[in-house]
Amino acid sequence: MADPKGFLNHQRADAAKRPVEERLGDWREVYRELPLVERDREVGTQASRCMDCGIPFCHSGSAGCPLGNLIPEWNDLVRRGDWAMAGERLHATNNFPEFTGRLCPAPCEAACVLAISPDAGGAVAIKRVESTIADVSWERGYVTTVRSTVSSGRRVAVVGSGPAGLAAAQQLTRAGHEVTVFERDDRLGGLLRYGIPEFKLEKKVLDRRLAQLRAEGTRFVTGCEVGGTGPGALSVERLRAEYDAVVLAVGALRGRDVSDVPGRSLHGVHLAMDHLVPANRACEGDGPTSIDARGKHVIIIGGGDTGADCYGTAVRQGALSVTQLDQYPMPPQSRDSTRSPWPVWPWILRTYAAHEEGGERLFAVAVESFVGDANGAVKSVRLREVKVSKDPATGVRAVVPVGEQVRELPADLVLLAIGFEGVEHMPLLEGLGLTLSPRGTVACGQDWQTATPGTFVCGDAHRGASLVVWAIAEGRSVANAVDAYLTGASDLPAPVRPN
Ligand code: SF4
Structure with a gap:
């Protein structure tokens, strides 16, 4: 039985990150490692905010967890300190909770009933609870080898x-x-x-x-x-x-490209994966990366996850500047509960850890052209303000320039992270x-x-x-x-x- 008043007594608290200067000096995960006792206590408090809803939107319906993770069940187990059973229940629906706990943007949190009201202190920190259960399961040997006792011969x-x-x-x-x-x-x-x-x-x-x-x-x-x-x-x-x-x-x-934008073939304009893959290989010890942002003005086109990955990578590589472009207008910073009283995927500004590490984000802009130097390398990008309109009949989106003003930004490396x-x-x-x-x-x-x-x-x-x-x-x-x-x-x- 959950604590029905947990969310009244405790505010949501996300995992603390390491200081920016420290994390820019290495490639390790951005979150701070707490002493284990302190971590377990903090996460137990966060789990105690779960109300064990009669209809748990976090893992049911179209907006919640596609895996059907038993979120209220393991929240309560963590609240009571039963990490072994929490690990078992988490693994019952999710083979790799350490991946989802770190990488998933958590539709479960957006769907959490506590996300509805600004007075409720925010959604349950489900992602934090999940990744901690996964880590505890590994630390304490709860993750075991499951060998099949039958053989199909297939x-x-x-x-x-x-x-x-x-x-x-x-x-x-x-x-x-x-x-x-x-x-x-x-x-x-x-x-x-x-x-x-x-x-x-x-x-x-x-x-x-x-x-x-x-x-x-x-x-x-x-x-x-x-x-x-x-x-x-x-x-x-x-x-x-x-x-x-x-x-x-x-x-x-297969990366989406902007082949029709003048200057696309200039040296220094790359798909995002052409930047990320060698950077990750370098972390694996495969030698220096082939596309290095060090000392360069970097422009990232695309405001999503992949763009944020390029952003954090470029900053760590020592870029002179990093600017991320998004063709959509800047969303509100927080959920507007007057738009819909129900838990849904929120249209709010998504900020990634990388965005705290320097650089700039520009919204409602698109590249009109890439400008090259005498050697055929990109030296700047020309931007126009745009708005995205949607044809109500077909649902097809179009990016339409707004006004005549053109802005030019220096660019030695352009990364296309547009899906x-x-x-x-x-x-x-x-x-x-x-x-x-x-x-x-x-x-x-x-x-x-x-x-x-x-x-x-x-x-x-x-x-x-x-x-x-x-x-x-x-x-x-x-x-x-x-x-x-x-x-x-x-x-x-x-x-x-x-x-
Ligand atoms: Fe707990 Fe939120 Fe799920 Fe309700 S919707 S059971 S409060 S995590």
Whole structure:
């Protein structure tokens, strides 16, 4: 039974961050490590703010947690200091709470009933509670190796080792199938490894989870392009012959570009991933990054998560200036409860830790052109004020210039972080006879099966670029479908359905 007055006695308190000067001197996660007793007490107090609502919007309905995380249940367990049971209940619905606790923008918090009223002290700090339960579970050995006691004798290939592929692999291995995860990169983790900066997710957190999957029996093959023909590749013919089912979890990494903007081909204008991947490789010890912001005026186009990742990376690399451009107007700083009394995803200004570390954000602007020097390198960007309008009939958005004024900013490095257009073109899809939908993703039926029998899809490859929590939810759901395909029925959970 929750404490019904907890939220009246305690204000929301987010995890404290390390001082900016300190975190700019390294790549470690931005949050301050508290003494364990103090941390557990603080998080217990935060968990005590949960009211255990009759209808917990945080994990039900369209706005809450797609995994159906049992939030009020583990909030109460943490309040009572039962961290072992809290860890068990958290892992009952979420394979990797240490990832969601660090990376998910927490639709659960936006949906929390306490977010409705400004007088309620703010939503329960669900993300903080979640990541602490996950960390405590690892520290105290509550995360164990779960070995299947049955063997189906069926073989499953999972293509891609991001969160969707890893969730599917863990579920299917535990269900008794022989699972091999193929990764084309030299290290495992997909976006978690090379897309997310170390200051948001230290890779030791990923590595300890991968060690658990290995110990449970999941096999991994790196440096293997499935469907390719180069060294180490696995042909489609062998894939089909050697595996009873295939799960495509290849992500949606085709970066959106601005090819029509004059000057796009100048040196120094790059897609965001061209900056983030080598920066993350450098953190792994692979030598200096190929695109370094040190001593440069950096312009980041795009106001979302990826843009913020570039922002924090550029600041740490020693950029002379960092400016992030957003074509949308600056949202309000806090929720306007007169817009809607119900818990919904709020249209409020999202500020990332990186935004405290220097630099500037500009809103309602778009690049009109990139200006180059005599050597063909970008030297500035020309901006126009814009507004985004939406055609009420088609829903298509258009960016319309406002006024005539043009502003010019110095730029030695421009990073395009304006989203992703879908799955990269790869021989595997052609080899399997699959084509991409108009959204650039791989279509599937209600059983997650693509047009090619025995081949399933999940995560960003199916949904388009989305949240880590959706990737894990889809990975768990596709595991249910594959298990049913191989054995006739499945007891594995399926928290979401294909969209
Ligand atoms: Fe607790 Fe908020 Fe969920 Fe209600 S909506 S159960 S207060 S976390």
